Amino acid sequence: xxxxxxxxxxxxxxxxxxxxxxxxxxxxxxxxxxxxxxxxxxxxxxxxxxxxxxxxxxxxxxxxxxxxxxxxxxxxxxxxxxxxxxxxxxxxxxxxxxxxxxxxxxxxxxxxxxxxxxxxxxx
Numbered sequence: 001x002x003x004x005x006x007x008x009x010x011x012x013x014x015x016x017x018x019x020x021x022x023x024x025x026x027x028x029x030x031x032x033x034x035x036x037x038x039x040x041x042x043x044x045x046x047x048x049x050x051x052x053x054x055x056x057x058x059x060x061x062x063x064x065x066x067x068x069x070x071x072x073x074x075x076x077x078x079x080x081x082x083x084x085x086x087x088x089x090x091x092x093x094x095x096x097x098x099x100x101x102x103x104x105x106x107x108x109x110x111x112x113x114x115x116x117x118x119x120x121x122x123x
Contacts, residue, residue, distance in 0.1 A: 002026035002098045002112040009094060009117030012086055016121070020081040022096030022114060033099045034072060034079040035110055038092035038119075045095070045108065049081060052104040059104055063089075086121045093118050 008020040022034070035050040049060045049070040058070050069082040079096060094117050097110035 002028055002032065004096050004098060004112055004114035006094065006096050006114045006117040009119045011120045011122065014087055014121055014123050016086050017082070017084045018086065018119060020083065020094055020096075020117060020119075022079045022081075024077045024079070024098060028100050029077045029098065030074040031100055031102075033101055033103060033105050033110075034070075035097045035099070035105060036070060036079075036081045036094060037097060037108070038090075038094045039116075040092040043092075047106045047108075048094070050104050050106060051079065053102060057104050059106060083119070086119075088121045088123045091119060091121050 003025045005023045031053050033052050036048040037045050038048050039045040047061050051058045051070045051072055055072045067085045072079040096114045098112040099110040
């Protein structure tokens with residue numbers, strides 16, 4: 001069992017930056033792929049970024065590539081999402097997710113999800 005708690009969301013002006021954190025409990029974190037997803041009002045949840053168990057492989061949605069960076073610290077059981085050059089279209093609730101395994105995954109088939117943290121970007 002893995003429990004996930006996101007933090008770091010808030011209100012920021014367009015062009016600003018935020019760093020989201022996701023703290024995980026449970027012994028399987030270091031053997032799990034981690035992902036960030038987001039859901040804007042009236043829209044379906046969408047993939048943002050993912051990282052494999054070691055941090056050696058990452059993948060991003062085209063809409064955030066170059067602007068966002070996913071990373072992890074297995075010693076701290078934490079995954080991060082550094083978001084730069086934020087745009088109003090980035091406004092959403094951001095969720096982290098965990099999926100035991102050695103791969104890297106862009107689909108919604110993650111086993112564990114956090115409660116989400118709100119990110120609001122003003123124009």
